[in-house]
Amino acid sequence: MSAWEDAPGFVSLREGPEMPTVTIEAGQIREACLFARDELGFDMCVDVVATDYLEWGGKGVAGYIGTASGRDLNAPAAQGLQTLPALKPKRFSVSYHLLALRQGAPRVRLQAWVDDGEPVPSVVAVWPTCDWHEREQFDLMGIRFEGHPNLERLLMEEDWEGHPLRKDYPIGGEPVRFSEET
Amino acid sequence: MAVAPRRPRVRRWPIVGDPPYDGSRIPERVPTILDVPPHLEDSEDVFRINFGPNHPSTHGVLRLIVDLDGEEVVGLSAVIGYLHTGFEKTMETKTYWKCVTYPERIDYVGYQNNELVFVLAVEQLLRLEVPEKATWMRMLLCELNRIHSHLVYLGTSALELGAISMFWYCFREREMILDLFELVTGQRMHTRYFQVGGLAEDIPEGFYPECRKFVEWFPHALGDYLQLLDRNEIWLERTKGVGPLSAHDAIALGQTGPNLRASGVDWDLRREQPYLAYDQVDFRVPVYPEGDVYARYRVRMDEMAESNRIVRQCLDRIERMDGWPWIADDRKVVLPPREELHTSMESLIHHFKIVTEGFRVPEGEIYVAIESPRGEAGCYLVSDGGPKPWRVHFRSPSFVALEATPTCARDGLIADLIAIVGSLDAVMGDTDR
Numbered sequence: 001m002s003a004w005e006d007a008p009g010f011v012s013l014r015e016g017p018e019m020p021t022v023t024i025e026a027g028q029i030r031e032a033c034l035f036a037r038d039e040l041g042f043d044m045c046v047d048v049v050a051t052d053y054l055e056w057g058g059k060g061v062a063g064y065i066g067t068a069s070g071r072d073l074n075a076p077a078a079q080g081l082q083t084l085p086a087l088k089p090k091r092f093s094v095s096y097h098l099l100a101l102r103q104g105a106p107r108v109r110l111q112a113w114v115d116d117g118e119p120v121p122s123v124v125a126v127w128p129t130c131d132w133h134e135r136e137q138f139d140l141m142g143i144r145f146e147g148h149p150n151l152e153r154l155l156m157e158e159d160w161e162g163h164p165l166r167k168d169y170p171i172g173g174e175p176v177r178f179s180e181e182t
Numbered sequence: 183m184a185v186a187p188r189r190p191r192v193r194r195w196p197i198v199g200d201p202p203y204d205g206s207r208i209p210e211r212v213p214t215i216l217d218v219p220p221h222l223e224d225s226e227d228v229f230r231i232n233f234g235p236n237h238p239s240t241h242g243v244l245r246l247i248v249d250l251d252g253e254e255v256v257g258l259s260a261v262i263g264y265l266h267t268g269f270e271k272t273m274e275t276k277t278y279w280k281c282v283t284y285p286e287r288i289d290y291v292g293y294q295n296n297e298l299v300f301v302l303a304v305e306q307l308l309r310l311e312v313p314e315k316a317t318w319m320r321m322l323l324c325e326l327n328r329i330h331s332h333l334v335y336l337g338t339s340a341l342e343l344g345a346i347s348m349f350w351y352c353f354r355e356r357e358m359i360l361d362l363f364e365l366v367t368g369q370r371m372h373t374r375y376f377q378v379g380g381l382a383e384d385i386p387e388g389f390y391p392e393c394r395k396f397v398e399w400f401p402h403a404l405g406d407y408l409q410l411l412d413r414n415e416i417w418l419e420r421t422k423g424v425g426p427l428s429a430h431d432a433i434a435l436g437q438t439g440p441n442l443r444a445s446g447v448d449w450d451l452r453r454e455q456p457y458l459a460y461d462q463v464d465f466r467v468p469v470y471p472e473g474d475v476y477a478r479y480r481v482r483m484d485e486m487a488e489s490n491r492i493v494r495q496c497l498d499r500i501e502r503m504d505g506w507p508w509i510a511d512d513r514k515v516v517l518p519p520r521e522e523l524h525t526s527m528e529s530l531i532h533h534f535k536i537v538t539e540g541f542r543v544p545e546g547e548i549y550v551a552i553e554s555p556r557g558e559a560g561c562y563l564v565s566d567g568g569p570k571p572w573r574v575h576f577r578s579p580s581f582v583a584l585e586a587t588p589t590c591a592r593d594g595l596i597a598d599l600i601a602i603v604g605s606l607d608a609v610m611g612d613t614d615r
Contacts (some may be wrong), residue, residue: 057566098206101196109549126207155266
């Protein structure tokens with residue numbers, strides 16, 4: 001898989017149990033996708049998914065009682081982790097799962113790392129299917145895809161506030177309409 | 183004498199037959215929005231209607247904004263999200279063994295397959311070996327579920343085109359499958375029978391003869407359907423040549439499963455990337471090049487016959503596995519046998535720990551894909567090493583199928599739109615998650 005080293009914006013390659021992960025500089029993800037499609041024959045983009053790593057590993061290590069933020073030990077599964085997970089370069093990862101329609105069904109995950117508000121070039125022009133995938137990740141995770149022809153909310157209402165899949169989005173309550181007006 | 187392995191036949195772009203049209207029909211500006219052509223923009227003849235969200239033929243709560251010029255569809259955009267329930271967010275707050283109930287509610291017609299993809303993802307992160315009996319039983323149930331899902335497709339989409347008797351016949355056989363699920367798992371739908379590590383319980387004895395009865399009966403039922411539909415003039419008129427999608431457009435739009443195979447792409451994950459024990463069973467992958475509603479119907483009809491064959495082969499194997507373990511023997515992940523709780527302190531501790539705290543899954547990220555009745559169902563899972571998933575994401579085939587609606591419905595009639603939406607077989611729960 002050394003062919004990936006020629007990919008535009010190539011940062012690193014990590015083998016995984018099901019597919020290799022190729023980290024790409026966020027600004028060049030579009031060129032890297034074109035490279036994957038035209039040079040390496042990944043015909044199909046099956047999925048685009050963003051992950052929020054805010055407070056990743058913040059639970060602390062098991063056996064260490066109490067943290068600065070005051071861990072609630074009575075809450076289930078608050079006993080901390082067995083080892084601290086490896087740190088992530090930035091807050092959000094955006095992963096593109098690609099598939100080549102040929103023998104062996106080779107797959108690859110292209111991954112870009114961004115901070116809050118940092119734009120990612122849209123790949124709708126490379127694969128039209130990414131239209132809704134990108135809109136969904138914008139809607140739920142707040143990733144800004146630059147150059148997307150129609151970057152609007154998809155699953156939530158148009159006037160929804162916040163991005164629900166972010167880790168700092170409050171759970172357990174939502175504003176009830178008309179409740180404060182009489 | 184050893185035989186040298188045959189050179190693998192490298193297949194690229196496995197496209198069968200001639201495309202239904204040349205070039206691309208994907209809308210230019212936004213791939214999922216069909217814009218009204220400029221010469222009609224100011225026309226008073228163009229009439230905008232809301233098709234749905236509560237329309238009986240949209241298979242749930244799908245809203246299509248349709249611009250009509252007479253009966254012709256000149257503009258189309260889909261609005262989804264009415265059934266968004268935040269499954270992915272909810273699963274982040276549950277321990278893994280509680281999460282298993284959620285994926286099946288996402289695609290509530292192909293529930294066994296969705297349950298499977300999540301369980302497989304967790305097992306791969308845990309590097310857990312699943313006993314053979316569980317693997318074959320999973321395969322059997324998934325194929326029964328595929329038949330069930332295609333029957334729901336066939337019944338409802340025929341009903342929408344006016345063939346009401348099809349609905350009753352399909353639901354007759356669907357009922358038999360649901361009875362089988364109830365026999366095994368105690369639930370007709372949303373069975374939660376797959377457990378991380380294997381199956382939740384052993385297969386009850388009475389299952390084999392009942393399942394055999396169904397397997398023997400089903401080809402006759404399939405013959406009935408074919409007789410009712412396949413020479414029915416109205417059905418053929420309403421489906422042949424309607425809603426075409428070429429192989430190139432289908433690949434660009436990320437279509438998978440029956441929709442892709444009906445566009446002439448010879449691609450099935452069960453064969454290309456075998457999971458469970460699909461490499462040990464014999465089945466054929468039906469492909470039709472026409473790309474229209476009729477081809478999608480034919481692919482699903484043929485698939486049901488093939489699924490029935492797989493179920494038969496699974497039965498032959500599982501019947502000989504009497505007394506074999508049905509779940510892995512890893513006490514850190516799998517609940518101990520109930521009877522041990524009375525005699526073993528360690529078992530009691532394990533039970534308590536797994537139920538209260540949950541089991542821990544090693545740090546990592548994984549994407550697992552299977553061939554669900556609707557196409558590639560994928561599960562992306564990130565674990566931080568704790569007992570709850572850090573991030574779960576489902577790649578839902580219905581979501582992607584709906585993206586193809588404007589391409590298929592282009593230059594069509596409003597009546598065809600119903601046939602097209604039905605033939606893409608999107609389940610709104612799966613689309614909106």
